[in-house]
Amino acid sequence: MERRSLLASVLIYAAALALAVLLLLPILWLFVMSISPAADLTAKPLRWWPETVDLSRYRMLLTWEPNSMGQAFLAALRNSLTVAGLAVGAALVVAVPAAWAVSRNPRLEWSLYALILTYMLPPVALAVPLYLGLARFGLLNSTVGLGIIYLSMLAPFTAWLLKSGFDAIPRDIEASAKLDGARLDQILRILILPLAAPTLATAALFALLLAWDEFFYALLFTSDQRAKTITVAIADVAGGRVADYGQIAAAGVLAALPPLLIGLVMQRAIVAGLTSGGVKG
């Protein structure tokens, strides 16, 4: 390694500090808004740090009472979890066999390339038929209906991630298992999946983040507490005439918490996934 001059060191630390501030400040401000008394948020100039901490918004959002804002918010959280859970689970179920098949049969690789092309389609190009289709089957405003749509977003790239995971598992293991008389599904279940568990977990969490973030389809296809997801619910809070900025911020903090935690936990895996899954897709 090259020896750094003092000037270079100073520059590096200054840049690192600036970057840290840039990354953290907006998020920190969201949190500060959520615990500041309403008057602080309309003061001029702004009060940057609250003198008294106001947790009432969190209490309100997290209290399940019939016909309350808390119920609406918690129902949205529940729906987001349900939809994302359904979609991620189903995505793994359809992606595992497909990924394995492609991994063991490189001549099929082009089919995954073709599937990844679906990522290029803007949701607006599919929205009208999907709306009519869901209506036809009575799946509008249902977590299952939305889950099916999300499944189609998650499955192709889950298959990609899994494929690169499967590629890393030597084929000899399978061959010897086969000689011992193991059936195809047994090989997959007992041998491959445990070996690919880390990839599987990465793919699942990654898919979860995508599903949690989705807004457009949820906006169109859900209408009330039975299916409305968290992204739509907080956009409603923010777009409506809620007077208290802190309330909006608190809802944002709560909605952001799960993905932020997941992101921190799997930071390395996300980058690996983006480059490996991304290289090919």
Add this chain to the structure above:
Amino acid sequence: MRHLTTTALAGALAWVAAAAEAETALNALFMSQAAYSEADVRAMTEAYMAEHPDVTVNLEFVPYEGLRDKTLLAQGSGGGYDAVLFDVIWPAEYATNNILLDVSDRITPEMESGVLPGAWSTVEYNGARYGMPWILDTKYLFYNRSMLEQAGIEAPPRTWSELSEQAKAIKDAGIVEFPIVWSWAQAEAVICDYTTLLSAFGGKFLDDQGKPAFTTDGGLQALEYMVQTLEEGISNPNSVEYLEEDVRRVFSNGEAAFALNWTYMYNLANAGDDSAVKGQVGVAPAPGVDGVSELSAMNGSMGLGVTATSQHPDEAWDFVAYITSQPIQNDYAELSLPIWSSSYEDPAVTEGREELIAAASKALAVMYPRPTTPAYNELSTLLQVAIQEALLGVSSPADALANAAASSGL
């Protein structure tokens, strides 16, 4: 043994089914707004359910901007909502697309005679009624009494040019930088302010043949007035990104002397805990124009209707009738004035807001309608953009309006 189990199971199923039948679940769509507030609507609904234990009402709140789209889209799901809140500008479109039930026959004589005659226009299209009026509203001129006094102004303006003069005096006296604040964001809100001015200047949206008529005379003068107040620095330039709640916040913070807004702002600004101008708020009908009008007002009312796809139209109508009934409206009159004429003689309703009611009695009588057309939403979108183009100086008022008229296809 197996037989017994089956019987028990069937019995249990029947019991569950019966329980489910006794319980009617209604879904109602409202909007999240200040008046009636979400909490108020929830409280009214709680009271209704307490009286009707066999009915549960699930409430859904969306921003005003999502209200119409949600109502239309939910139709596709074959009965998403049973009762919906709708704006005065939508009955034409809803009736054309068979969204709402025609409830003309369900209106009782008591309703017929008790509700203010002007309020019915909110729910009418082609002679049929599609719901009950609920929020009776128009844009009023709010003013900060102490700021006017400070500038030596004795009475609120009676004409729009007087408003400009007073605003200039307040600005020159250094009391506030931008004396007037409006809701001019690219949204229906800007159309409401524009409609108020258009009616003051004697303009028209459409002529008798249904062709655009806002491009000249009153329609043009209204927009020119709006632009002029920005150029003179008497209107808050941030108005172009404001909705009603932003207007209230600025006015309540004591950063504007005048504001155009709905009824609800009166109590919140004049008595709300978060208001810095408590007790200083005056309200008057929006001004007129010399030789053209005494005052101005636009119809910003909303109604509650039953959807055509509702499985429980009777229960839904019962709920609507309850929510819009006189006792309920009187109880919640703090932020929204009742539709019932005799309420205005009830001291419990009028006390503490005599000034508001005095303004209302004049303004509600001259509420000017926005155009009644099934394609209203598109026309409104075009107008919003045209008005903003003029306000932002991208285009002259005349060009902007002419462009909107040409694109409207009317």
Add this chain to the structure above:
Amino acid sequence: MTFPRASLGSWALMLPLLVVILAVVSWPLAYTVGLSFTDAGLVASSGNFVGAQNYLSAMSDRGVRAAFYNTAWFTLVSVSLELVLGVLVGLLLNQEFRGRTLLRAMMILPWALPTVVNAILWRLIYNPEYGALNSALLQLGIIDSYQSWLGRPDSAMMAMVVADVWKNFPIVGLICLAALQSVPRDTQAAAIVDGAGPLARFRFVIWPYLAGPLMIALVLRTIEAFKVFDIIWVMTRGGPANSTRTMSILVYQEAFSFQRAGSGASLALTVTLVIMVLAGAYVSIMRRSALRA
């Protein structure tokens, strides 16, 4: 080969995935293509065949052209900024300094923040009276009066870009970092011994490793940016004076607000076509770079 009858068995395993894609992507896409040649409404009517009318009138429509221009501008500016910042940050994080691991972990936060929450956060920051940006800039003496960031056509789109860049440059930075870490140390050392300056080292030692991943980031971000809907919907809904109305917002209005499914479909497919062209360029570039490697 693991499979005796390779193809058949493999296809059977791929079947569930293919069924899902056919049902939820291919069929709707085909339906949309059909719709785009009709004047169908959303719920009311199934519409009549109108040929290419929707496409022709879209091309001559002032609003469509403006929306297309807005989308292209948003894409170009935000993606460029994200790439430039991403490379710089990647280079920075590849240096050795204390706190580097922590800083790398922080990089994931903006990306993980839900798009809608990000939009709401920035809308609050940009609030003309009570927003943090105005207050901070004024207290720092950078501006002498509060500005309207989302209320002016010239600044609204830029404000949107800033919000989008803040969320997305870190992930580009992390991708760059991963690429930089794959540069062999001895190659770098050799270049230094050979007396190559920093610029030459970047060009000849680092760039070959960076180019591929950067291209991926470029294309992924371009596609995302061209589809942009959420952030604009939450922040401005296309205002002021339609200055932030992008194609996705326009299609939403056309198909769902104005209930014209037919012409909405034609606009949506136009967007798709543009993205496909970009994607085609991407695939061909990827293939060429794969051949080189």
